[in-house]
Amino acid sequence: xxxxxxxxxxxxxxxxxxxxxxxxxxxxxxxxxxxxxxxxxxxxxxxxxxxxxxxxxxxxxxxxxxxxxxxxxxxxxxxxxxxxxxxxxxxxxxxxxxxxxxxxxxxxxxxxxxxxxxxxxxxxxxxxxxxxxxxxxxxxxxxxxxxxxxxxxxxxxxxxxxxxxxxxxxxxxxxxxxxxxxxxxxxxxxxxxxxxxxxxxxxxxxxxxxxxxxxxxxxxxxxxxxxxxxxxxxxxxxxxxxxxxxxxxxxxxxxxxxxxxxxxxxxxxxxxxxxxxxxxxxxxxxxxxxxxxxxxxxxxxxxxxxxxxxxxxxxxxxxxxxxxxxxxxxxxxxxxxxxxxxxxxxxxxxxxx
Amino acid sequence: xxxxxxxxxxxxxxxxxxxxxxxxxxxxxxxxxxxxxxxxxxxxxxxxxxxxxxxxxxxxxxxxxxxxxxxxxxxxxxxxxxxxxxxxxxxxxxxxxxxxxxxxxxxxxxxxxxxxxxxxxxxxxxxxxxxxxxxxxxxxxxxxxxxxxxxxxxxxxxxxxxxxxxxxxxxxxxxxxxxxxxxxxxxxxxxxxxxxxxxxxxxxxxxxxxxxxxxxxxxxxxxxxxxxxxxxxxxxxxxxxxxxxxxxxxxxxxxxxxxxxxxxxxxxxxxxxxxxxxxxxxxxxxxxxxxxxxxxxxxxxxxxxxxxxxxxxxxxxxxxxxxxxxxxxxxxxxxxxxxxxxxxxxxxxxxxxxxxxxxxxxxxxxxxxxxxxxxxxxxxxxxxxxxxxxxxxxxxxxxxxxxxxxxxxxxxxxxxxxxxxxxxxxxxxxxxxxxxxxxxxxxxxxxxxxxxxxxxxxxxxxxxxxxxxxxxxxxxxxxxxxxxxxxxxxxxxxxxxxxxxxxxxxxxxxxxxxxxxxxxxxxxxxxxxxxxxxxxxxxxxxxxxxxxxxxxxxxxxxx
Numbered sequence: 027x028x029x030x031x032x033x034x035x036x037x038x039x040x041x042x043x044x045x046x047x048x049x050x051x052x053x054x055x056x057x058x059x060x061x062x063x064x065x066x067x068x069x070x071x072x073x074x075x076x077x078x079x080x081x082x083x084x085x086x087x088x089x090x091x092x093x094x095x096x097x098x099x100x101x102x103x104x105x106x107x108x109x110x111x112x113x114x115x116x117x118x119x120x121x122x123x124x125x126x127x128x129x130x131x132x133x134x135x136x137x138x139x140x141x142x143x144x145x146x147x148x149x150x151x152x153x154x155x156x157x158x159x160x161x162x163x164x165x166x167x168x169x170x171x172x173x174x175x176x177x178x179x180x181x182x183x184x185x186x187x188x189x190x191x192x193x194x195x196x197x198x199x200x201x202x203x204x205x206x207x208x209x210x211x212x213x214x215x216x217x218x219x220x221x222x223x224x225x226x227x228x229x230x231x232x233x234x235x236x237x238x239x240x241x242x243x244x245x246x247x248x249x250x251x252x253x254x255x256x257x258x259x260x261x262x263x264x265x266x267x268x269x270x271x272x273x274x275x276x277x278x279x280x281x282x283x284x285x286x287x288x289x290x291x292x293x294x295x296x297x298x299x300x301x302x303x304x305x306x307x308x309x310x311x312x313x314x315x316x317x318x319x320x321x322x323x324x325x326x327x328x329x330x331x332x333x334x335x336x337x338x339x340x341x342x343x344x345x346x347x348x349x350x351x352x353x354x355x356x357x358x359x360x361x362x363x364x365x366x367x368x369x370x371x372x373x374x375x376x377x378x379x
Numbered sequence: 380x381x382x383x384x385x386x387x388x389x390x391x392x393x394x395x396x397x398x399x400x401x402x403x404x405x406x407x408x409x410x411x412x413x414x415x416x417x418x419x420x421x422x423x424x425x426x427x428x429x430x431x432x433x434x435x436x437x438x439x440x441x442x443x444x445x446x447x448x449x450x451x452x453x454x455x456x457x458x459x460x461x462x463x464x465x466x467x468x469x470x471x472x473x474x475x476x477x478x479x480x481x482x483x484x485x486x487x488x489x490x491x492x493x494x495x496x497x498x499x500x501x502x503x504x505x506x507x508x509x510x511x512x513x514x515x516x517x518x519x520x521x522x523x524x525x526x527x528x529x530x531x532x533x534x535x536x537x538x539x540x541x542x543x544x545x546x547x548x549x550x551x552x553x554x555x556x557x558x559x560x561x562x563x564x565x566x567x568x569x570x571x572x573x574x575x576x577x578x579x580x581x582x583x584x585x586x587x588x589x590x591x592x593x594x595x596x597x598x599x600x601x602x603x604x605x606x607x608x609x610x611x612x613x614x615x616x617x618x619x620x621x622x623x624x625x626x627x628x629x630x631x632x633x634x635x636x637x638x639x640x641x642x643x644x645x646x647x648x649x650x651x652x653x654x655x656x657x658x659x660x661x662x663x664x665x666x667x668x669x670x671x672x673x674x675x676x677x678x679x680x681x682x683x684x685x686x687x688x689x690x691x692x693x694x695x696x697x698x699x700x701x702x703x704x705x706x707x708x709x710x711x712x713x714x715x716x717x718x719x720x721x722x723x724x725x726x727x728x729x730x731x732x733x734x735x736x737x738x739x740x741x742x743x744x745x746x747x748x749x750x751x752x753x754x755x756x757x758x759x760x761x762x763x764x765x766x767x768x769x770x771x772x773x774x775x776x777x778x779x780x781x782x783x784x785x786x787x788x789x790x791x792x793x794x795x796x797x798x799x800x801x802x803x804x805x806x807x808x809x810x811x812x813x814x815x816x817x818x819x820x821x822x823x824x825x826x827x828x829x830x831x832x833x834x835x836x837x838x839x840x841x842x843x844x845x846x847x848x849x850x851x852x853x854x855x856x857x858x859x860x861x862x863x864x865x866x867x868x869x870x871x872x873x874x875x876x877x878x879x880x881x882x883x884x885x886x887x888x889x890x891x892x893x894x895x896x897x898x899x900x901x902x903x904x905x906x907x908x909x910x911x912x913x914x915x916x917x918x919x920x921x922x923x924x925x926x927x928x929x930x931x932x933x934x935x936x937x938x
Contacts, residue, residue: 036820038716038719038820041716042716042717045717101724102724102727102728119482119483159906160906160910163910164909164910167913168913169723169724170664170666170723171909171913172909173666173723173724173727174666174862174866174905174909175905175906175909175910177668177859177862177905178901178902178903178904178905178906178909179902179906180902181859181898181899181901181902181905182899182902182903182905182906183902184898184902185407185896185898185899185902186403186407186899188407188899189406189407189408189409189485189486189895189896189899190406190407190483190484190485190486191483191484191485192485302728302731302732302735305728306732309725309728343745344744344745345743345744345745346745348739348742348743348744348745349739349740349743349745351735351739352735352736352739352740352743355732355733355735355736355739356732356736358728358729358732359717359718359729359732359733359736362717362718362721362725362728362729363717363718363720366720366721366725
């Protein structure tokens with residue numbers, strides 16, 4: 027028994043376990059000392075949790091796009107972060123125009139719906155065109171090629187929007203009804219965070235049911251299972267791939283508006299980090315797996331908002347919030363090392379990774 | 380109806396694509412900001428030239444793609460697509476002049492409308508715009524109808540004008556540096572301070588045509604003569620060419636001014652980086668997007684060891700350099716171990732994550748007492764060679780040249796060694812390579828370590844050149860730039876990297892307006908290169924085979 031185990035374990039495995047173990051110990055030690063030192067009160071932690079949930083549900087929406095595209099094309103759509111950026115960035119101009127004409131204050135619900143519609147339309151168009159122009163001609167090419175194309179498309183889109191709309195940071199107009207607090211079970215929570223969480227959950231439910239219950243959803247699942255067999259069953263594979271990008275684009279556009287409403291600003295580079303984080307979320311949940319991506323997104327959002335305070339403060343690290351992105355990326359690398367199939371993913375990753 | 384549709388299909392479709400492309404480059408501001416720079420002084424601004432080139436290309440494609448063999452219809456399709464392109468622009472100008480779209484599109488300025496309509500106001504300008512489009516289409520149609528030789532002659536002659544105008548800032552200072560009456564006269568004849576003179580343009584076309592025709596007539600004879608030379612003589616001529624190249628490289632900085640030397644050191648740094656990444660991406664096929672991390676490590680090690688700030692170790696550059704390279708190699712191994720089992724896109728993302736983690740850590744207040752935080756580390760001394768201070772960019776140039784030659788030598792030797800073959804086998808197929816007895820762990824780590832070492836070398840020279848290091852100098856764009864150099868130059872090909880670095884890094888420095896559109900153009904270039912020529916501009920022979928002969932070779936083996 028021991029002999030067999032010894033044969034299978036290599037030095038690199040041991041090194042990786044050591045790295046993982048050290049990180050785990052550090053996290054534990056940090057949490058224990060943070061909690062014992064009592065640096066934060068209960069309401070602090072609740073604030074962290076709700077903020078994390080809100081941010082995480084945005085990541086979750088973006089992550090579904092990554093995961094669905096990975097499912098059908100087996101590639102990472104690097105440009106998805108830019109799809110996410112394009113919608114709210116365009117929506118900003120609609121929002122300011124409505125704000126100037128007082129429409130935003132008089133009919134806030136209608137205005138928000140309009141912003142969503144515009145943003146989702148633009149994001150959807152961008153996602154659709156990227157697939158059609160940059161990815162479709164490369165079906166069957168060596169795997170490195172579509173990946174490089176995706177990186178190119180991502181930077182092209184970033185700087186296209188920088189050129190079109192300018193490089194400044196644009197502040198989204200204030201929407202009166204989204205400001206302020208609600209008391210829920212005696213806890214004071216920001217309205218906008220609750221709205222973001224609810225909207226994201228509703229959208230995710232719609233999306234999940236669309237994929238699971240409709241004919242189109244079924245066809246998409248068939249394509250991600252096996253393209254050739256799906257084609258033989260009379261499914262138009264190219265159309266389904268386009269549909270996947272369209273759905274992903276819609277989700278990303280909606281997520282983008284939620285993000286813009288929560289952080290109140292848009293700029294051309296806003297898609298880069300959320301895109302990477304959402305990818306992390308998709309990997310975390312098991313890439314190719316839609317509920318996994320949703321769970322992964324929420325989990326990542328929570329970790330990001332809680333971990334700097336919980337793990338790092340206790341270790342005596344100053345300004346831990348500067349390191350929250352580093353935590354997310356470390357988690358990405360750790361997941362890729364120790365469980366490349368993610369929390370829920372069981373089949374796809376083992377085939378490809 | 381359907382007949383008519385298929386008649387004009389290509390013209391309208393490709394015209395629309397071309398129209399959107401020209402509209403995009405106008406809207407992002409390229410036409411306007413390049414409008415200040417002339418290709419031919421007073422006649423043809425560069426922005427317009429770019430728009431014209433795209434239009435003509437689109438119209439030419441429309442003629443070429445038309446399936447109907449009749450020449451007149453192909454010609455008509457080219458004209459139609461030219462008209463469609465200018466139609467897009469005309470509609471845009473009319474909308475822009477009547478509504479305020481500047482709020483949204485920052486590039487939609489009156490200056491742009493003036494450029495597009497040739498400075499003529501009102502309906503006359505729109506007419507002029509449409510006429511230009513139709514003429515572009517007609518020109519492309521005629522080009523398509525011509526025989527091979529005159530067409531190539533014409534296209535290349537026009538490109539010559541474009542390139543001579545483009546490279547003015549490179550050519551003019553070199554010519555001026557001689558300061559001989561004759562050359563000064565020639566420079567004055569060809570160039571104004573902004574673009575070619577009309578006479579210069581005509582003269583260069585004439586000279587080019589003569590040279591081209593001469594080469595065309597004698598090309599076969601020259602090639603034959605070279606091929607019929609005995610082997611030793613051929614080798615001798617190659618050695619002679621190398622010596623000439625070496626002499627040019629050594630005396631080059633004497634003719635370049637301060638500015639051009641600065642540009643060439645930047646290119647040199649990227650050549651070094653590209654050569655390093657070439658080992659990882661080109662030879663071993665591991666797409667590393669966190670490559671900037673090793674560059675940063677090289678820079679910071681040199682900064683920490685030589686700068687009197689923070690630790691004051693008081694080492695000099697030459698003592699710090701090997702330590703920096705060794706640290707880079709160690710970092711390469713350390714970051715390589717966790718990603719050993721990953722492939723393709725997972726590897727790309729994980730390395731991207733590593734690059735960001737390192738940048739965030741360096742930037743953080745937490746490590747500030749040791750790494751200087753956002754303020755970075757300053758007052759790094761210049762390299763000192765036997766008492767000679769290397770202050771000017773010209774001196775750094777020689778340092779870089781030595782580094783590049785060393786790295787090229789190592790790369791070439793590695794490529795032909797057992798390790799190099801193992802890398803390439805791994806690139807083709809990891810599983811098969813492992814089955815053939817290649818130790819994947821050692822091979823991969825060696826690739827990461829070698830690439831990281833070269834990158835750290837580049838970083839070390841960078842730190843001592845700039846004199847200070849900041850975390851902001853080490854963002855993800857450096858990695859992307861280097862990836863672009865390697866991919867667009869030709870994966871795995873050393874000349875490709877030198878050319879790629881010169882074009883992708885040198886040109887933007889020469890054309891300062893271009894800096895803003897750098898990533899935009901790189902993005903387009905990456906997509907287009909991958910779609911049309913995935914092996915890059917100057918491909919490596921083996922790689923080219925891989926991309927192109929896959930189906931043909933497969934068919935052969937089956938047969």
